[in-house]
Amino acid sequence: MTETAPERESTGDDALVEVRNLRKYYQDGGGLLDRVLGREATSVKAVDGVSFDVREGETLGLVGESGCGKSTTGETLLRLREATDGTVAFDGENVFDLDDESMSSFRRRAQIVFQDPFSSLDPRMTVGAIVAEGMRIHGLPESDPTVATAAELTVGDGIDRTVEVSVAEDLDRVVEAEEGVARVSVSVRKHEGDDETRYEASVDSHADLLGATVEDRDTDLHVEVTVTGSANAIRKKRAGDLLERVGLSADQVDRYPHEFSGGQRQRVGIARALALDPEFIVLDEPVSALDVSVQAQVLNLLDELQDEFGLTYLFIAHDLSVVRHICDRVAVMYLGRVAELGPTDEIFENPDHPYTEALLESVPRAEVAEQGRRVATLAGDVPSPRNPPSGCRFRTRCPKVIPPDDIEIEQDAFRAVMNLREEIEAENLDPDEVRTADPAAYRKEEVPGIAGENAGIVDEALEAVADGDFDTAAETLRDRFETVCETTPPDDSPGGDGTVVACHLHD
Amino acid sequence: MISPRTLRNLRKELRSSALAKIGIVLVLAMILIAAFAPFIALHNPTNQNLDENNLPPMGFSRTTEETTSEMVNGSLELTNETVYVNASASHPMGTNSLGQDVYSRAVYGARTSMMVGVLGTLLAAVLGVSVGLVAGFYRGRVDDALMRFADVSLAFPSLVLAIALIGLWGRAAVDVPDPFVVLGLVDPVRSALGLPTGMPDSFVLPGTVIVVVGLVNWVWFARIARGEALSIREEEYVKAARALGASDARIIGRHVLPNATTPILVLATIQVAAIILLESSLSFLGFSGTTLSWGFDISQGRAYLSTAWWIATVPGLAIVLAVIGVNLVGDWLRDALDPGIEGEGVSEMADEILKVRNLTTRFFTEEGQVNAVEHVDFDVRDGEVFGIVGESGSGKSVTALSLIDLVETPGRITEGEVWYRDADLAEEHRDSHPEAVDGDYVDVRQLPEATRRWLRGPAFATIFQDPMSSLNPSITVGEQIAEAVEVQRRARANPRRTRSRTQGYGLGRLIAGAVLPSQSYVSEESEERAVELLERVGIPDPEQRAEEYPHEFSGGMLQRAMVAQALAGEPDVLIADEPTTALDVTIQAQILNLLTELQEEEDMSVVLITHNLGVIARMCQRVGVMYAGEVVERGSLEDVFENPVHPYTEGLLGSIPDIEDPAPRLSPIEGNVPSLLDAEMGEKCYFADRCPKAMTSCLTDIEEHEAPAATDDTDHLVRCILADREYDESEALGSAAKQG
Known part of the structure; x- marks a missing residue:
């Protein structure tokens, strides 16, 4: 894939994450035994040249069937797996070149939520410890030197002296700053005893983490507010706040994950991702394992959090209805590549890529009109990413595969010929069967709807098969029925209304 | 590092296991x-005392020959004497x-x-x-x-x-x-x-x-x-x-x-x-x-x-x-x-192949009794697809297993009838088991075990969610299907003596196997039939694929093979438990098309169990919605999807995003699926705690009510008081009462 497409070229200010030509190959084999036996390592091309931007504040959907590389893309761009090739720029900096310090800052700014609410939480840690783990690793909460601190003082009855307040610089570790200032309310009261008068100060909030003391100076009273809670206590408090924010209860911090239901666990996973105040979250099938009623709760929660914290999401999913609901733009992946990318409504209402069309067609709708609908299904399975098809990855199943210009052939018939060609190239046909059926009769059965010269060529190939000569048969068919879809990988071309589509039909 | 749960398990296991107690006593004693x-x-222990060597333990004695020498009359005389050595205290x-x-x-x-x-x-x-x-x-x-x-x-x-x-x-x-x-x-x-x-x-x-x-x-x-x-x-x-x-x-x-x-x-x-x-x-x-x-x-x-x-x-x-x-x-x-996995009078209408009445299945776990399926009623008509939809834990899969009597311990079907229409079987058992026969129907649950087992295959067949774990990885796909065919063939020849391949192994069989020329359990006809079945379910190149092992099949192809295996007995009722849940949408569409085709051509009835409302809509004529072990609403697809009465059904339909219309916000059901522990359930509507329309009357036991039906030929039944009255805000159940 080249980068000539208008959309992906744009590196406007609004792109938070820019993924360019990302590749991730897995080596298969290559162990000691394989090396001894001289077996060659093959690579599984899980992600094979993917480019897209995630714009600030948007939700980009990454959708596709299992094995299309969508989750690998998500994990690789966060550098949870080492990329084979390509670049990912986060806020302008290449994620793969970061030094330790910048990496640590990247980890704080980009987070991930996983699919499986059971395996994504360490069963031996309390949810409080799980949510606080990130803060502990990064030594948070730390004080922001640019944040000022202030106190609002309430002076009790009968105090007629000047009261001065000083607030610890690191108050913002406990109290969230608003407009650059962390505020705390302090009250001073006077206790008149028989022989002496005592003054007492107390903070009105966060009493378990903050302390206030009064010093009786000659001229005035001096109140000092300090952070008394340990870092652990502050983190635990914040973990509780986060649990509350995601719809759980703060007093559940000491519970273990197994005490929660799937939906609640997924909320814990979201709280963990939020703990570091990230800007960008990869949501890797966050609702796929949940029941529909709970799924809707979590989707609504994700929506609210995005608004509240100004988050940018990369939403990985296979459920197209969910993607339609939550995403601003969608990238449809097939076998390690992006087939089509564009605004959600555009993709769902006017899909340009035949794969997108087939995918949308397949989804059963939950409505009465759906009853008995027969779907024009794609034939066969997704090919192995170990040995993906040349040219366009989708050509082996594409119902709109493009016939050569110089021959006349029906679309369906051409698809049938291409299927036959693949069977021959894979040597899957049984020569005896073809021979006993007679090649011409076999052709009428397998490839109906062709005649004349085309039929002659197919018969010729089938005769070769009957003789067991698969090479000649394949050669014969390739000579006549070679499609642009197999010779040339499609470039990204503009489709309708701001979409980008990798298909020769749109060149 | 040791969580309270681990400690609890350790104690629990210790209480229930005498061997563990013995072990601990022994080890503690040793320590x-x-x-x-x-x-x-x-x-x-190292002190030697050669005077007291080889002393026997208490209660034993040992004899030894002792030779004494004596000078008698100038000559040395040796006398052998048997001496008893006794134990020393x-x-x-x-x-x-x-x-x-x-x-x-x-x-x-x-x-x-x-x-x-x-x-x-x-x-x-x-x-x-x-x-x-x-x-x-x-x-x-x-x-x-x-x-x-x-x-x-x-x-x-x-x-x-x-x-x-x-x-x-x-x-x-x-x-x-x-x-x-x-x-x-x-x-x-x-x-x-x-x-x-x-x-x-x-x-x-x-x-x-x-x-x-x-x-x-x-x-x-x-x-x-x-x-x-x-x-x-x-x-x-x-x-x-x-x-x-x-x-x-x-x-x-x-x-x-x-x-x-x-x-x-x-x-x-x-x-x-x-x-x-x-x-x-x-x-x-x-x-x-x-x-x-x-x-x-x-x-x-x-x-x-x-x-x-x-x-x-x-x-x-x-x-x-x-x-x-x-x-x-x-x-x-x-x-x-590693505690392992803990725990999950018939009307005379003749066009029903299956009538399920009051089916109740419970699991007796260490935490207590789990009411997985509670008084479930439904009918399956000839040639229809009946859908059971529900969320995880609603009891839909246990219902499927209960139909075919495959509930495993600690689960048990405690009540209910499964009436299956088979005139011959009814005739055969009319005298021997009168209670199990009503007209042309037999109550599968009251038939003898052997007959029940025989029914699996020709009467009921099942396909499950995960084809990979439902097939044996070490036997070729063709042979596994052929085996199913063979079992059915033999059962038909001699219904009394169904035997599986594992039965009949023993010394005699071993000797016979060694002496006689190799005899396969599966006959050649069965193998041919297996290939036919593979072709029937749309597997290309069936002869070759029959020789392959399950791991060589893709998920979609395996599910096809499972369907082929289910077809081996030419069943009247196919029970499909989440048949497409593990599959991608494009493959799901293939399998759904296949099921529709087969159902029409073979004139089977299908019980389709799924959580996917879209799949239900595409496949089913009638549908039952399950919640907390009960069927809360059932009726035709139109009734349930377009005029839902039960607030749970409404909530379920409102929870799924619509692929054609991106609504800004979903209206989910609040809360979580309730515990099915008997002790925590009580006599009330189980949905009341989550129900937006709960009223005080919901805290009593709810019967199944008839609800307005859109179509003539069907009943629309709802287990909710809203079936025959309107929601009244003055009786609304406060959130505090819901918790109670």
């Missing part, structure tokens, strides 16, 4: 004996050939065994676990090298390896001062008890042996730790920690190790037993650095087995008890730490 040996031993278990106290030696021997067992295991564990975790976590060359080394070293018997190493390094031993003696506690206590004083002031720790058994056995730990690390490193919580920026050391220490402790702990207990045995073998062969060892005593006693059997028997018994005790503790730990 106490070893620790307090100086107080418990009757004598210094101060040596209750006798003495050995050197006159040492057998009991005291066994007591001190426990020290050696326990020390070597525990320290050796500790060394092996520390070494093995560190190497294994690192290798498994980082993989690559370290891992390759480790695994090859492990394979090679496991190929040697550990005893041989240990002897070789001791031969190389000698038998160094360390004298460890006995703390009780050093502190001067022993003698006063012993004299107070009236026991002889002068116990050994140090204890010989066979250092080389400990190092050697550790080195011989660390590979086991390395292998298991590596395996655990390999799988844990792929867990998402590890990825999550990495995404948080955790260092490798933190991940290994905080996430991998704690989660690998269970198998390591279990292995450790087994290793303690193995090492105790290994140490005994080594000292038996004379390779130990100490003479105070059970194995050494056995080797000493070997020469006297016929005359003084107790010398070898006492330490022998000690070894047996110690090893049994440690192994029982190991079993207990394993069972407690």
